[in-house]
Amino acid sequence: xxxxxxxxxxxxxxxxxxxxxxxxxxxxxxxxxxxxxxxxxxxxxxxxxxxxxxxxxxxxxxxxxxxxxxxxxxxxxxxxxxxxxxxxxxxxxxxxxxxxxxxxxxxxxxxxxxxxxxxxxxxxxxxxxxxxxxxxxxxxxxxxxxxxxxxxxxxxxxxxxxxxxxxxxxxxxxxxxxxxxxxxxxxxxxxxxxxxxxxxxxxxxxxxxxxxxxxxxxxxxxxxxxxxxxxxxxxxxxxxxxxxxxxxxxxxxxxxxxxxxxxxxxxxxxxxxxxxxxxxxxxxxxxxxxxxxxxxxxxxxxxxxxxxxxxxxxxxxxxxxxxxxxxxxxxxxxxxxxxxxxxxxxxxxxxxxxxxxxxxxxxxxxxxxxx
Numbered sequence: 001x002x003x004x005x006x007x008x009x010x011x012x013x014x015x016x017x018x019x020x021x022x023x024x025x026x027x028x029x030x031x032x033x034x035x036x037x038x039x040x041x042x043x044x045x046x047x048x049x050x051x052x053x054x055x056x057x058x059x060x061x062x063x064x065x066x067x068x069x070x071x072x073x074x075x076x077x078x079x080x081x082x083x084x085x086x087x088x089x090x091x092x093x094x095x096x097x098x099x100x101x102x103x104x105x106x107x108x109x110x111x112x113x114x115x116x117x118x119x120x121x122x123x124x125x126x127x128x129x130x131x132x133x134x135x136x137x138x139x140x141x142x143x144x145x146x147x148x149x150x151x152x153x154x155x156x157x158x159x160x161x162x163x164x165x166x167x168x169x170x171x172x173x174x175x176x177x178x179x180x181x182x183x184x185x186x187x188x189x190x191x192x193x194x195x196x197x198x199x200x201x202x203x204x205x206x207x208x209x210x211x212x213x214x215x216x217x218x219x220x221x222x223x224x225x226x227x228x229x230x231x232x233x234x235x236x237x238x239x240x241x242x243x244x245x246x247x248x249x250x251x252x253x254x255x256x257x258x259x260x261x262x263x264x265x266x267x268x269x270x271x272x273x274x275x276x277x278x279x280x281x282x283x284x285x286x287x288x289x290x291x292x293x294x295x296x297x298x299x300x301x302x303x304x305x306x307x308x309x310x311x312x313x314x315x316x317x318x319x320x321x322x323x324x325x326x327x328x329x330x331x332x333x334x335x336x337x338x339x340x341x342x343x344x345x346x347x348x349x350x351x352x353x354x355x356x357x358x359x360x361x362x363x364x365x366x367x368x369x370x371x
Contacts, residue, residue: 002059004033005135005142008187009194019058021051027193033061034138034194037146063139067092069147075099079143083112083136091129093172095140097148097164104148105166108140110182111173116207119239120229120272122306123172131178137185141167141195167197170205170225174242176212183220190220199223199263205270207242208251213258221261225268225299226251230278231286239277248290255294266295273314273322274303280318284325297332 007015009030013023028047032038039061041052068080077097093109112129114121141164148163167189169175175182182204188194189202203223206213213224228251230236236243246254255267269291273279291298300323303313314322319335326333 003133003135004029004055004059004061005063005138006133006184008134008184009191011184019054021054025051030188030191030193034142034188034191035196037142037149039063062135063142064136066143066147077144077148079140079147081136081140081143083132093132093136093140095144095171097144103165104163105168106141106144106164107168107171108137109171109173110137110169110175110178114173115177116174116240116242118207118227118229118241120274120303120309120311122309125306125309126172131181132173134181134184134188137181138188140171141189165197166201166203168203168205168225170203174207174209175204176206176209176216179212179215183216186220186222190222203268207240208246208254209242210246210250210254213254217258217261221258221263223264223268224255224258224262225270226255228269228287228290229272231283231290235278235283239274252290252294255296259295266297268297268299270299270301272301272303273319275312275314275318277311279314279322281321281325284322288326288329291331297334298326299334299336301336 002015004012004015007026009026012026012029016025017023025047029044032044032047038044041047041056041061044052065082066079067082070078070080072078076099079095081093081095083091083093091112093112095109096107098105098107109132111131113126114123115128117124145164169182169186186202186204189197190199199222201223203225204216205225205227207227216222227240228236228248229240230238230243233243233247236248243251259265259267271278271287300319302319303311305311305313323333323335
């Protein structure tokens, strides 16, 4: 069976053409599937009955399964979502919703585990199994949207009456090593016939896959966040190993190229604060030198502990001094609030369940992307 959630509107039009149907049916189906969240063909009343019957035989609209939903004391929600593989090994991913006064942000995963092995990240410690399909990526948005709207009594309203206003590709995995599926899913998020989010409200976070950043600039430029976490190559090689392949100088140049077409006029640099590792005054001054030619904002992230990480959270006084050095140099700096840590939903804590980790060695080197 073909899961129609794997198609963006252009791909869906091609599919309809291949079965002898008019391409405009793609827009109709996109609205039913995503805009209204209807997955039962019999309810799609403006689509011909004969076509609905044809779709019911050869296709499906199937979301991943929800294994567990948790609610934090601060209102943060986390869904554990099953992604059973064909070999029968049950893996799972995690998706997090963070409510704030002026927005509702959904943090979406792109892979089962992660191959990049950043040493401060619980997801990296879980190993890597596989990339998520488009339906599994966009399905996280559909699941969260349905759950939140149902609880609020708005499940029948179209998605432009939003509870989820922002999406960040910051969950499990490195999005740019699952390039095609992530881009297709983001195109659905941006499609006015689907979720209709603006490019400014969809953010992709990357550890710095430089060729894929250049390609993303052309294919689907959304807001960009870069997981920097260190102010020099020697330290970044240790805590973000992909730096050995794409060092800081190359990464900064890629950021500037990306800004040529980005929806925002700055890159957000994410910097996890590790006690005694990267949080000293000299590190702050080194960081200023690294970012001096890149329009940017900085997001300092207090480290969220997980078992056997080997790291401790920076002292609040160290974070304040570090922040102040950056701010006095004229940069906009935020210190991320820790949200959902009582349900392990905070930044760097998402782990899911990666039962089959044997593929990690085969996938440890991120894909090359042709520009």
